[in-house]
Amino acid sequence: MEPKKRRLAVLAAIIEHYVEYGEPVGSKTLAELLGGVSSATVRNDMAALAEGGYLDQPHTSAGRIPSQRGYRMYVDQLMRHRALPEDLTRYIDLELSGYSMDPDRFLSHAAQMLSGMTHMAVVTTAPSAEDACITGVELMRTGRSSCLIILMLSPAVLKSRMCRFNAELTDGELDTFRHVLRSELCSRRASEINLRAINRLRERLSELSDIAEPLLTAVREAAREGSSAQVMLDGQARLLAHSDFDDRALRGLLSFLSDRERLGRLLSDCHQSLNVCIGTELGHDELSQASIIASRYRSGHGASGWMGVIGPTRMNYSGIIPCIEYFSSAVGRIMSALECDARC
Known part of the structure; x- marks a missing residue:
């Protein structure tokens, strides 16, 4: 093997062994992993990689660990790309489809699943805009006295609320609600659904005033949420289980994650469909020992949101x-289908 290729193989082996076991890697272990290479040759390669800034040595007598530059080389050039097993993708699809009737819970459930599978924190953003226009309304019966209201907003944002009425809801009443909401709300900005607009709806539904109030409350809440940015975080407690962070770094990371505005800006600065940012590349002192893998999902009509996995630089x-690429693809696919159902 050519010296350059061998050194890259050494670097990849160090990173994969360190990611799995969390211990510095020595030349003897590497020689056994690589096979056909002497410990002396491996030591020379490790020295060259350390000189190039790809490896660090935490203690004089210890083995080597990847540096931030080493991780970057691995992600960009050395990492083996693989697809998720088919049985796992079927499981993900089945689990997500069970929440597809409720767009807001659906996105939250997707984040919980991804956090559980990766053992990392997960941040998600729902596409929204101050000038979002209501392009569709759907009411879906969920019980004798309950229904789900879904507002479709441009650009392709879905907001939903559950309505529980104080009496059984007939099909005729549900149709009336649907007709009035569509005629009053479609083509209006979500930010315009204020108290005056709700009073207008109340007048149109005066014959059903004894049961309409939960619906009107749900409409205003969904419209208000649709006109503001939304950043959700799940699994931050999982970061406590990672020994890679020292106490100061962990406190800084958790403090940063608690600021939804900063977290949202961090994702909005991503420019590619898949972004891997490692340590100081993130541009925040609080994140210097962390990495973020962010994948964009597209929910139709060019609208998009983000799913991001956050953890230590020593991540798999x-x-x-x-995993995150499949989740973001599945989320976009299911949300696009929901938009079609909710369109006026």
Whole structure:
């Protein structure tokens, strides 16, 4: 093997072994992993990689660990790309489809699943805009006295609320609600659904005033949420289980994650469909020991949101990347289908 290729193989082996076991890697272990290479040759390669800034040595007598530059080289050039097993993708699809009737809970459930599979924190953003226009309304019966209201907003944002009435709801009453909401709300900005607009709806539904109030409350809440940015975080407690963070770094990371505005800006600065940012690349001191893998999902009509996995720089990049890519693809696919159902 050519010296350059061998050194890259050494770097990849160090990173994959360190990611799995969390211990510095020595030349003897590497020689056994690579096979056909002497410990002396491996030591020379490790020295060259350390000189190039790809490896660090935490203690004089210890083995080597990847540096931030080493992780970057691994992600960009050395990592083996793999697809998720078919049985896992079927499981993900089945679990997500069970929440597809409720867009808001659906996105939250997707984040919970992704956090559980990766053992990392997960941040998600729902596409929204101050000038979002209501392009569709749907009411779906969920019980004798309950229904789900879904507002479709441009650009392709879905907001939903559950309505529970104080009496049994007939099909005729449901049709009346649907007709009035569509005629009053479609083509209006979500930010315009204020008290005056709700009073207008109340007048139109005066014959059903004894049961209409829960619906009017749900409409205003969904419209208000649709006109503001939404950043959700799940699984931050999982970061406590990672020994890679020292106490100061962990406190800084958790403090940063508690600021939804900063977290949202961090994702909005991503420019590619898949972004892997490592340590100081993130541009925040609080994130210097962390990495973020962010994948964009597209929910139709060009609208998009983000799913991001947050954890220590010692994370399983080759396993997490295909996982988040599949989740973001599935989320976009299911949300696009929901938009079609909710369109006026």
